Amino acid sequence: MYDTSVDRRALLGGAGLLAAGLTFSATRVWAQPAFASDPFTLGVAAGDPAPDGFVIWTRLAPQPLEPNGGMPMAAVPVRWEVAEDDGFRAIARSGQAFAPPELAHSVHVEVGGLKPARRYWYRFRTGSDAVSLTGTAMTAPAAGALPEKLRIAVAGCQFYQPGYFTAYRHLSQEPDLDLVFHYGDYIYEGNGNGDGTPVRRHIGEECQSLDDYRRRYAQYKLDPDLIAAHAAVAFAMSFDDHEVDNNWAGDHDQDGTPPAQFVLRRVAAMQAWYEHMPVRAAQAPRHGAVHMYRRLDYGQLLRMHVMDTRSYRDPILCGQGGENGCNTKDDPTRTMLGRAQEAWLADGLGSTARWNLIAQQVLVMPFDVRPDGTTESVFPQDTWNGYRGARRRLVKTVVDRKLTNVVIATGDAHQHAVGNVPADDRTPDGPAVASEFMATSISSGGDGGPRKRRQQDMLRHNPNLLLLNNQRGYQVHDISAERWDTDVKFIEKVSVRNAPLKILARFSVDPKQPGPQSA
Ligand code: FE
Ligand code: CA
Numbered sequence: 341m342y343d344t345s346v347d348r349r350a351l352l353g354g355a356g357l358l359a360a361g362l363t364f365s366a367t368r369v370w371a372q373p374a375f376a377s378d379p380f381t382l383g384v385a386a387g388d389p390a391p392d393g394f395v396i397w398t399r400l401a402p403q404p405l406e407p408n409g410g411m412p413m414a415a416v417p418v419r420w421e422v423a424e425d426d427g428f429r430a431i432a433r434s435g436q437a438f439a440p441p442e443l444a445h446s447v448h449v450e451v452g453g454l455k456p457a458r459r460y461w462y463r464f465r466t467g468s469d470a471v472s473l474t475g476t477a478m479t480a481p482a483a484g485a486l487p488e489k490l491r492i493a494v495a496g497c498q499f500y501q502p503g504y505f506t507a508y509r510h511l512s513q514e515p516d517l518d519l520v521f522h523y524g525d526y527i528y529e530g531n532g533n534g535d536g537t538p539v540r541r542h543i544g545e546e547c548q549s550l551d552d553y554r555r556r557y558a559q560y561k562l563d564p565d566l567i568a569a570h571a572a573v574a575f576a577m578s579f580d581d582h583e584v585d586n587n588w589a590g591d592h593d594q595d596g597t598p599p600a601q602f603v604l605r606r607v608a609a610m611q612a613w614y615e616h617m618p619v620r621a622a623q624a625p626r627h628g629a630v631h632m633y634r635r636l637d638y639g640q641l642l643r644m645h646v647m648d649t650r651s652y653r654d655p656i657l658c659g660q661g662g663e664n665g666c667n668t669k670d671d672p673t674r675t676m677l678g679r680a681q682e683a684w685l686a687d688g689l690g691s692t693a694r695w696n697l698i699a700q701q702v703l704v705m706p707f708d709v710r711p712d713g714t715t716e717s718v719f720p721q722d723t724w725n726g727y728r729g730a731r732r733r734l735v736k737t738v739v740d741r742k743l744t745n746v747v748i749a750t751g752d753a754h755q756h757a758v759g760n761v762p763a764d765d766r767t768p769d770g771p772a773v774a775s776e777f778m779a780t781s782i783s784s785g786g787d788g789g790p791r792k793r794r795q796q797d798m799l800r801h802n803p804n805l806l807l808l809n810n811q812r813g814y815q816v817h818d819i820s821a822e823r824w825d826t827d828v829k830f831i832e833k834v835s836v837r838n839a840p841l842k843i844l845a846r847f848s849v850d851p852k853q854p855g856p857q858s859a
Contacts, residue, residue: 367440368414373467377402379411380470382558383567384462386477386574387618388636389519391456393433394477394574396420397618398464400445404558405543407551408441415440418447419465422454426461426474439466444554446615448624456482457639473567477574478518481639486694486821490638491516493573494699495814496523496580496751497781498560501531501538503834505565507782507813510831510841512568514816518638520573521646521699523751524580525784526616527556529609536786539835548605553612561616570618576636577617578646580701580752584609587722592655603628633681635688642819643693645685647700652678656721672729682730686737689746694821694851698748698774703757704731705776705804706765712797723752728765735763738773745851746774747817747824753778754785756813756828758847759805760855769803772855777826777847779815783834788812806856807845824849825859 373379379400387395400418403410415438424430433453439445447464454460456479464472481487493511511520529547547553560566581587584606591599591606607628614624623630632651636644654674677685689696698704703723710718719725724734738746748761756779760772788810795808813830826847831839846859 367442369438370412370414370416373416375402375467375470378470379466380464380472382561382616383570384464384472384475385570385618386462386475388576388620388634389478389480389574390452390636391480391482391639393451393454393479395618395620396422396447396449396451396462396464396475396477398447398472399561399616400439400447400466401558404562405555409445409554409558411439411441411445413441416445416466420447420449420451420462421465422451422460422462424458424460426476428461428463428474432460444612444615448618448621450620454479456480456485457487473571475571480518480637481641483637483639485639487639487641488820490518490642490819491816492644492697492819493517493520493814493816494523494749494751494777494779495520495782496779497525497754497784498566499525499528499582499781499784500560500563501528501541502536502786503539503783503812504837505563505569505782506831506834506837506839507829507841508563508565508569510829511814512565512572514573517573517816519636520569520575521644521697521749522575522577523699523749523779524578524701525582525751525781526577526579526613527553527560528582528784529553529556529585530582547609550608550611553609554615557612557616575618576644576646576699577619578632578648578699578701579613579630579650581650581722583613584650587656588650589653589655590651594656633684637691637693640693641821642695642697643688643691644697644699645688647677647685647698648681649676649701652676652681653727657726658721670726670728672732674727674729676724676727676730682733685734689737689741689743694745695819695824696743696746698746700748700750702752703750703776703778704734704748704774705759705761706768706802707757707805708801709798710801712794717801720753731761731765735761735773739763744854746854747849748774748776749817750776750778751781754781754788754810756780756807756809756811756815756830756844757805758807758826758828758845758856759802762804772804774854775824775849775856777815777817777856780809780811780813780830782814783812785810785812787833787835806847806858809844811844813841813844822851824851826856
């Protein structure tokens with residue numbers, strides 16, 4: 341069925357996979373692949389734009405839910421094209437990469453040599469006649485340029501079972517998006533949910549092995565709305581907890597599994613994450629660990645710090661619920677980012693960009709979730725509320741640098757929330773040091789609802805909060821040098837297909853005055 345006689349090293353000739361920082365010895369090559377069915381079932385994706393290019397991704401999987409995606413244990417040559425037009429008449433760059441069995445036949449090409457601040461189209465081919473769908477992505481502006489505007493969406497938390505990914509269909513039709521920041525929970529490892537009746541089901545039990553995670557990603561990536569979103573815009577991917585296990589923290593899971601044992605699972609999960617994400621070779625696992633945090637610069641307008649709030653944090657205190665009094669047990673030396681990432685962020689905040697976007701996963705601002713009628717505060721311990729010393733250090737960094745231009749993008753809680761991070765978390769009605777926009781889930785939590793009464797209680801207990809809503813959707817940020825405008829978007833139902841997208845609220849931020857304002 342496939343030619344095993346070709347030495348792949350001979351074919352590679354020092355390019356292809358070597359460019360991805362990964363070298364292989366003579367793995368077998370399927371020199372002239374012939375597919376009985378479409379190998380591009382999982383779509384295409386682009387990611388991490390730079391002024392001269394971006395990553396393009398695909399994975400060959402003619403039978404995506406079968407072991408190995410229905411592929412033989414051989415590397416397969418894949419040709420790629422990047423063009424200035426969607427008809428591929430003006431090819432800007434092209435080449436050949438290999439889809440290796442070691443990486444589930446995924447392809448990550450770091451395209452370079454493109455022009456800044458331009459739209460491009462890309463596609464892949466393999467075998468005699470298989471062609472992927474066409475994706476499109478924007479390159480970032482040149483390093484010294486001050487672009488007039490940028491448009492960045494924020495989305496995540498896409499639990500497959502409780503709802504359709506309709507919000508992604510709408511996102512794929514958003515005009516002029518430069519980028520989507522994905523705050524994580526791209527897959528959910530488990531099947532348990534408190535979301536009522538599932539509208540569709542995971543295949544298989546809770547993920548543990550590499551094959552389990554690969555199949556879970558494949559099932560999610562078959563979703564046509566998700567495929568459409570990736571084809572329409574480049575993503576900056578991160579991960580949160582459910583790419584591995586609910587509420588994991590460093591080498592610890594929530595069940596007290598011995599760390600050495602949990603780490604084996606995390607290694608498998610991280611490999612599958614890399615295999616399915618349009619990220620650069622710098623984010624490929626090394627000895628099982630992914631260095632996920634990185635920066636994306638959009639000229640002089642925006643510096644985006646993509647953060648990892650899972651891999652280096654201290655264990656969560658008091659379990660996941662945020663029990664009463666738990667906040668008093670916090671130890672000022674506890675870390676959310678780990679020392680190296682904390683120093684890296686402080687260093688990067690010294691740039692001259694007009695805006696700093698800290699793109700991360702869990703809520704930074706004080707968020708008292710006590711039931712109404714009770715007097716004692718309750719803070720969710722999986723968020724920065726469980727790491728108050730780390731939050732104080734973050735605030736101090738921003739204050740010491742006299743930065744008024746810090747905006748934080750957050751996810752995880754399956755709610756839209758807009759508010760500010762106060763200078764002192766004991767006085768949440770005091771001066772603000774940063775704006776925080778928490779984007780709700782694509783589908784996690786199911787339909788939800790406005791729950792107005794509970795929202796009113798929450799706003800009363802949290803004076804730093806301007807908006808809270810428990811429906812599904814995403815946010816879009818329109819960014820210019822003078823102002824930052826945010827549209828909070830939602831859909832009323834994910835339990836049925838094709839629900840329309842609506843705007844819930846609009847906010848603006850002044851780069852000289854931290855804290856969002858109702859627009
Ligand atoms: Fe989630
Ligand atoms: Ca989460």
